[in-house]
Amino acid sequence: MPVLLNDTLSVILIATAVVLLFAFGYAYVILSSSRRIVQEQHRRIDELRRSEERYKALFMNSLAGMMKFSFSPFIVLETNQTILEMFNVTTDYELQRLLSDLPNGQTKRIETVLHAKGTIDAMEIEFPTPTGIKRRFLFSAKREEGTNLAHAVVILMTAERLIG
Amino acid sequence: MTIPVFAHVAAVSCFIPAAVGLWYWKQSPAAMRVFTLFCLYSTLHLVMEFTLGRLGISNQFLMNYHQIIELLCILYLFHARVTERRTQLFFRALAALYSVLWLVNKFLYEDPERFSEGITIAAMLVLMTASVIVLNMSVRTAAGPVTQHSTFWIALAVLLYGAGTVIITGFSNTILAMGMEAFDTFWHINWGFTILTNLLYARSFRCPSF
Numbered sequence: 001m002p003v004l005l006n007d008t009l010s011v012i013l014i015a016t017a018v019v020l021l022f023a024f025g026y027a028y029v030i031l032s033s034s035r036r037i038v039q040e041q042h043r044r045i046d047e048l049r050r051s052e053e054r055y056k057a058l059f060m061n062s063l064a065g066m067m068k069f070s071f072s073p074f075i076v077l078e079t080n081q082t083i084l085e086m087f088n089v090t091t092d093y094e095l096q097r098l099l100s101d102l103p104n105g106q107t108k109r110i111e112t113v114l115h116a117k118g119t120i121d122a123m124e125i126e127f128p129t130p131t132g133i134k135r136r137f138l139f140s141a142k143r144e145e146g147t148n149l150a151h152a153v154v155i156l157m158t159a160e161r162l163i164g
Numbered sequence: 165m166t167i168p169v170f171a172h173v174a175a176v177s178c179f180i181p182a183a184v185g186l187w188y189w190k191q192s193p194a195a196m197r198v199f200t201l202f203c204l205y206s207t208l209h210l211v212m213e214f215t216l217g218r219l220g221i222s223n224q225f226l227m228n229y230h231q232i233i234e235l236l237c238i239l240y241l242f243h244a245r246v247t248e249r250r251t252q253l254f255f256r257a258l259a260a261l262y263s264v265l266w267l268v269n270k271f272l273y274e275d276p277e278r279f280s281e282g283i284t285i286a287a288m289l290v291l292m293t294a295s296v297i298v299l300n301m302s303v304r305t306a307a308g309p310v311t312q313h314s315t316f317w318i319a320l321a322v323l324l325y326g327a328g329t330v331i332i333t334g335f336s337n338t339i340l341a342m343g344m345e346a347f348d349t350f351w352h353i354n355w356g357f358t359i360l361t362n363l364l365y366a367r368s369f370r371c372p373s374f
Contacts, residue, residue: 009350012332012339016329016353026299026323027323030300038309041307
């Protein structure tokens with residue numbers, strides 16, 4: 001009888017050890033998978049941050065005027081120094097007031113085209129500055145898909161003094 | 165019959181998650197508050213078991229009730245954690261199926277003086293399956309290390325406790341028939357896993373996310 005008891009107890013112990021081994025193994029796999037996923041997430045975040053920094057540097061140091069804006073309603077969200085200098089203003093808000101008041105319905109045209117096509121390819125816009133100078137610009141923009149936001153590049157073409 | 169020291173340590177360890185749960189009560193989400201209540205209930209259950217044991221009254225019926233309460237509480241917790249509709253339905257089905265099995269066992273087969281092995285093993289297997297699903301889902305969906313989620317520690321505790329004790333529980337009446345000495349020796353494994361489970365439960369309250 002003691003032999004039978006020992007056999008039964010050994011089977012119980014071995015079976016428990018096997019089940020436990022599986023459970024610990026599974027827990028180890030879960031933890032190492034989680035660690036790997038977190039490392040991958042960190043790597044992607046770092047990559048995104050570096051890419052964002054590169055974009056910011058390009059945006060800020062560009063010789064062309066650049067801005068990010070909402071075309072409906074017209075709100076300027078982000079600008080670089082070049083575009084502020086082109087329009088002879090110092091803040092995003094001043095630029096927004098200027099652009100939302102462009103003569104001959106040009107602001108409305110920008111909104112309509114962005115709504116319809118999603119891009120504006122070198123549209124000519126002009127506006128007279130308070131100092132009596134009429135400026136012409138080439139305005140290109142691309143809408144962010146599914147939003148009312150767009151990124152624009154503006155190039156100054158001419159500046160001519162208004163007569164009278 | 166003298167109760168081994170290790171059994172006392174295991175019994176005292178039941179107070180730890182209840183105390184930690186109460187300590188973190190204000191910061192805890194609703195599901196973790198339910199878990200705190202479950203830990204408090206487990207402590208009360210243990211005190212009652214001990215008291216009845218000391219008075220020489222059979223406490224088996226308490227253990228038989230404890231299974232279904234434990235299973236429903238933990239499944240509720242896991243149900244609150246998962247986001248997939250299919251998995252939630254699966255957990256609900258498991259809870260319903262087990263409740264039916266438990267009732268059938270209660271009214272047709274249960275001997276109040278005897279430990280219900282079959283229904284206990286069924287509960288352990290249900291909880292182990294649910295734990296594996298929750299652990300697997302945590303890795304796929306957690307925004308950050310899984311160790312920062314309370315349910316990870318609870319699922320891990322349930323899985324390890326189940327794996328360590330399911331076989332012994334299945335043979336508990338057989339071991340008991342071999343004599344108290346054999347039962348005492350084997351039950352050390354159970355007490356060891358009880359301590360580990362309670363420590364992991366307590367750890368779950370210190371996580372920033374549910």
